[in-house]
Amino acid sequence: MENISNYNDGQATLTGEEYARYGRQMIMPEIGLPGQLALKNSSVLIIGVGGLGCPAAQYITAAGIGTIGLLDGDVVDKNNLHRQVLHSTSKEGMSKAESAKQYLQDLNPNANILTYVEYASPQNLFEIISAYDIVLDCTDNQFTRYLISDVCVWHGKPLISASALQFEGQLCVYNYRNGPCYRCMFPNPTPVVTSCSKSGILGPVVGTMGTMQALETIKLALHMKGINKEPFVPFILLFHTFRFPQWKHIRIRSRQQSCAACGPHKMLTRSFIESSPSEYATLCDAVPKTEKNLNPIKRITPRELANLIRESPSMTFLDVREPVQYGICNLPSFKNVPLSEVYSMNDLSGKVCVICRSGNTSQSAVRTLQELNPGAEIFDVISGLQGWSKDVDPQFPLY
Ligand SMILES: Nc1ncnc2c1ncn2[C@@H]1O[C@H](COP(=O)(O)OP(=O)(O)OP(=O)(O)O)[C@@H](O)[C@H]1O
Numbered sequence: 096m097e098n099i100s101n102y103n104d105g106q107a108t109l110t111g112e113e114y115a116r117y118g119r120q121m122i123m124p125e126i127g128l129p130g131q132l133a134l135k136n137s138s139v140l141i142i143g144v145g146g147l148g149c150p151a152a153q154y155i156t157a158a159g160i161g162t163i164g165l166l167d168g169d170v171v172d173k174n175n176l177h178r179q180v181l182h183s184t185s186k187e188g189m190s191k192a193e194s195a196k197q198y199l200q201d202l203n204p205n206a207n208i209l210t211y212v213e214y215a216s217p218q219n220l221f222e223i224i225s226a227y228d229i230v231l232d233c234t235d236n237q238f239t240r241y242l243i244s245d246v247c248v249w250h251g252k253p254l255i256s257a258s259a260l261q262f263e264g265q266l267c268v269y270n271y272r273n274g275p276c277y278r279c280m281f282p283n284p285t286p287v288v289t290s291c292s293k294s295g296i297l298g299p300v301v302g303t304m305g306t307m308q309a310l311e312t313i314k315l316a317l318h319m320k321g322i323n324k325e326p327f328v329p330f331i332l333l334f335h336t337f338r339f340p341q342w343k344h345i346r347i348r349s350r351q352q353s354c355a356a357c358g359p360h361k362m363l364t365r366s367f368i369e370s371s372p373s374e375y376a377t378l379c380d381a382v383p384k385t386e387k388n389l390n391p392i393k394r395i396t397p398r399e400l401a402n403l404i405r406e407s408p409s410m411t412f413l414d415v416r417e418p419v420q421y422g423i424c425n426l427p428s429f430k431n432v433p434l435s436e437v438y439s440m441n442d443l444s445g446k447v448c449v450i451c452r453s454g455n456t457s458q459s460a461v462r463t464l465q466e467l468n469p470g471a472e473i474f475d476v477i478s479g480l481q482g483w484s485k486d487v488d489p490q491f492p493l494y
């Protein structure tokens with residue numbers, strides 16, 4: 096049948112199986128055979144294979160991106176499973192990158208999937224990113240967000256970044272053409288006030304944002320290879336849903352002259368990032384002021400708490416978690432006083448024991464209460480209710 100049928104536009108680069116697999120998206124005029132080949136010839140690095148990274152990886156693998164890197168040093172935990180949809184119960188304890196690779200390779204055996212079972216750091220990231228066309232930030236902490244952006248700027252790689260918390264999400268494409276980098280938008284790190292593990296996250300919300308990252312990845316791969324010729328306009332996408340789902344996009348400014356990473360007077364060179372860890376860290380993370388240089392407080396262990404409950408049942412026990420968490424599980428001796436209400440408690444005396452989920456919020460509460468009640472003896476429980484479950488009562492639920 097040679098030379099009789101022409102089904103590859105002269106480029107014999109898709110197999111018959113691939114025609115069948117990608118047919119439904121190839122028939123879109125914005126994609127066609129050239130678009131599918133562009134996806135196949137693209138490589139994407141996904142950093143963080145959690146709530147965002149799982150759906151992002153799933154859709155770009157299914158769509159035929161040729162090479163996909165998965166970078167994450169974490170292992171699958173039970174509390175990941177409600178939202179990190181590539182991992183399953185039988186994979187608890189397994190590396191997230193390896194777990195995701197197993198799923199994705201079965202989804203699309205054509206994909207070339209590489210895993211990096213480590214955390215992105217100033218020491219490894221320059222090397223890893225160099226091999227990819229597009230980078231996805233699917234992590235959950237400020238230090239890593241700055242690091243990924245700075246390394247992308249150094250290599251000139253576009254970055255698709257998203258985040259999600261409770262009922263809200265955000266997405267932005269950084270460092271593409273004249274678009275800004277993450278530092279142009281957020282020049283200074285801020286003290287982190289909350290996180291998914293503190294405030295909660297709903298699977299479909301983070302899944303929506305990860306899916307949007309996959310969509311922007313496909314669009315960007317087409318754009319970079321000249322299939323989509325529309326001009327690129329930098330934007331930030333905001334999603335909010337509780338009563339009504341709301342989408343909003345805002346056009347953003349291009350690169351900032353004053354930016355320490357991408358401006359003309361940039362100071363964040365590769366050698367600075369790689370070899371000045373403490374100076375670099377101060378440019379990526381802000382320690383909350385209230386936690387700095389504070390006097391130590393009195394703390395007790397969960398086992399000491401068990402004795403105290405037995406010996407002094409009438410003393411004051413305060414649980415400073417939010418009411419919804421208190422409602423999930425609690426110790427009956429403890430009265431629920433959320434942190435926001437602690438500021439008005441100025442009538443305490445005697446011994447007061449404070450607890451929270453993991454022993455962080457309780458320390459702030461003790462400091463505040465001690466100032467308001469100088470006559471009282473106030474202390475908290477190391478590791479909070481998590482420590483209680485580990486050391487005293489293994490039946491006490493962890494969440
Ligand atoms: N420096 C880093 N390099 C690679 N992956 C990272 C880095 N920092 C964070 N991550 C990964 O990003 C993912 C973020 O996932 P997600 O926000 O869903 O929460 P989690 O960290 O898995 O769980 P939780 O916040 O409940 O403890 C995690 O898998 C985490 O290991």
Ligand SMILES: [Zn+2]
Binds near residue numbers: 277351354355356357
């Ligand atoms: Zn910049």
